[in-house]
Each structure stands twice: as structure tokens, then as C-alpha cells.
Amino acid sequence: MLSQTTLQLLVASLALTPLAAARDVPAIVRNFYNTVKGQGQCPNKLASGFYAKDNGPGNFAYCQDPKTNVLYLQGTGGALADMDIDCDGRQGGPADDGRCDKSDDTQSITSFADTVQGYNKGIKDLDAKIHPYVVFGNAGEKSGFKTFDPRAHGVKPLSIMAVVCGDKLIYGVWGDENGVDGSKSMVGEASISLATACYGKSINGDNGHDQTDVLYIAFPGSEAVPGANGAAWSASNYDAFEKSIQAKGDQLIQRLGGSGSPTTTAGQPKPTCSWAGHCLDKCSNENDCDQDWVCKNGKCSA
Structure with a gap:
């Protein structure tokens, strides 16, 4: 039997153990999710012809909501995006548990590594096992390859994004871009730490979330950028970093209040x-x- 002192130490230890930073989806975000999904496909496409799956339709688009100005991804028939797994950036860090070893396309650098290094926080790049980042935008010079640069629409590198996955809201940053990894321009990808917060440790470098029900929300404007001192860039685990951007994320989602009521494409209530x-x-x-x-x-x- 454990002594009272041992029990007290155990309780104290558990109280200090970081918990996965995920929260229930607030009503303001739920309404926006339902509105986007209920409209079937986005009415204001910034760029189209992207793929969520190699063997799927190329009808996914980068969209901008005219009422809130936020950007998001959507296909047709109410489809949103899936969540493939990105393990790019710093390798072998303190949160590396080996699950990224199953990835066959890991890069040792992310799109905005220079900016991260310029923050002078003791790290040279994002760590997919620590930093919940979204792969957003498509870059590449391959013939016929679809591209899209969110910066042309006011979204800043390393700005905060909101991700709705199942019954959770996760805050991350725009940390990487989709490159020319195959024959098609793909969308719907996030760092393994973000995906794990959404779907648990069954996620690995080669096993993501296939359902197209994930909503990625990007917020244009400089106010969405935490900057060098607005986030715990040198954190050693996901929980500490995500917690550091929660307050600013909570402020940003207030923009979604003007999204209206969810309806189907026929205008009937869901x-x-x-x-x-x-x-x-x-x-x-x-x-x-x-x-x-x-x-x-x-x-x-x-």
C-alpha cells in the first residue's frame, strides 16, 4: 500500500503532467463550420483544381468567406479537407517518439525556417512533433501544377490558424506549404503533433485522417501573427506551444461571428x-x- 506521502507526491505529479491542448468547439466556430459544410461548395473560390487524395477528384479549392475574410479549403458536396501527416523541419528533437519514421517524404526544412531562426529563440526551424502547424498553400514550378500563395490574400507566414477536427478546436500556425511531391497539387496536411491532438497516437508519418471533414481556417492580417515573443517557439512539447497561442486564437475566432446560419445548398435548414x-x-x-x-x-x- 502506498504511504500518504507517496500518494500526495503522485497526485502532485499528475497535476503537473501536461494534458493534450484541445478544446470543445465554441458555438461561434460550430456555426461557421456548419455554414461552410451546408453550402456544399465555396461560392468565392480563390484557386481551384486541387486534390485531397491521389485517386480522388480535383475539385478542392482555396476559398475566402466574404463576410469574415478568412480563408479555408473545401471540395464539393459539402466535403472539406482531410489531414495528411507532415514531419518536416527539425528532426530528432525532444518530442520525437519514432512515429515519423514511417514517412517516406520527410524534409529537413519547412517553408519559413528563416523566419523561425530570425526569432532568435534557440531553434532553427519548426519541429512537427512540437509545433502544431498547418501545410497551407501550394508552391512549385512543375508544368500544369496548380499553385496558390496565401500571402497574396493577406495571410502571413507563421500566423495563427484554427483547425476543427471532429469535436475539437486546435490552434496552430501556418508553417509549411505543399510542394511538388507527386503528380498532383495536394491539399489537407498538418504536422504530426496537430494531427495527434486531433486523432490520437494511432497517427504516424504514413497514417493520417482520410475523411474530408476537417476545416482549416486562416486569418489574414498582421494581428494573426504572434511574432517572436507571442508564442513559446522553444517549447519542448506540443502542449506548451499550443497553450502559448490560445489567447490570440480565441481573439481571432471572434471574426467568425458574421458567418450566418447553416443551411443546405437548397436553402433548407440542416x-x-x-x-x-x-x-x-x-x-x-x-x-x-x-x-x-x-x-x-x-x-x-x-
């Missing part, structure tokens, strides 16, 4: 559901789903 992300959760019977939703193939659906 089926009753607490929010679309919740309705994608796993189920074993109808009681696990919200009203007017059914349990089909292990998932709640309309």
Missing part, C-alpha cells in the same frame, strides 16, 4: 444536430446520434 462535427462521431446504435440522424456503418449521418 437536420437537427448539435453540430456537424459531432454527427461524424462513431456510433453503435441510433441512441448515439442526435435527433433525425441515423447510425450507418458505424457513423452518425443524416
